[in-house]
Amino acid sequence: MDNNKTTTTTPEPIITLRPFTLADIDDFMVWASDDKVSRFCRWDTYTNKEDLIKFMTNTVLPHPWFRAICLNGRPVGAISVMPSSEERCRGELGYVLGSEEWGKGIAPAAVKMTVKSVFEEMEGLERVEALVDVDNKGSMRVLEKVGFLREGVLRKYSVLKGRTRDLVMFSFLSTDTMHP
DSSP states (O other): OOOOOOOOOOOOOEEEEEEEEEHHHHHHHHHHOOHHHHSSSSSOOOOOHHHHHHHHIIIIIIIISSSEEETTTTEEEEEEEOOSSOOOOOOOEEEEEOOGTTTHHHHHHHHHHHHHHHHHHTTTOOOOEEETTTTTHHHHHHHHHHHOOEEEEEEEEEETTTEEEEEEEEEETSSSSOOO
């Protein structure tokens, strides 16, 4: 019997957030060109890099809080908080993750990091809210796992890809406690 067996363990994946650069275009294209990912997004699936470069240049890079969700240093998704133009006390959370990374705990970790950061960085912010399509069960689970409160359904609230959709409003306040 050999008692000198060595076991190798896979290191824990490291999840970080950082601003995007145009050098991230190939990684961004992985999820932006995936119909499963864009299904509940306001944007259509990207089919060419030129259009995605325009989006990154015109929207992502100048955005006040738009970050790459990185797994071991490589972007696998995106997360943003857009301050309200009407009330500086609130901001709207949006996130997207490559379908290959779904179900691995990456989205909840990124949402937790984002909420913590924006409450520290955005002066006067007291509420982060997220609007989720009623059929997007995965995204609702992410928010509930983190500790967001499901406030209710906004009926016929938004047009998504030509169809009027019901959305669920979630919120997290600066005074709320995040779930472990």
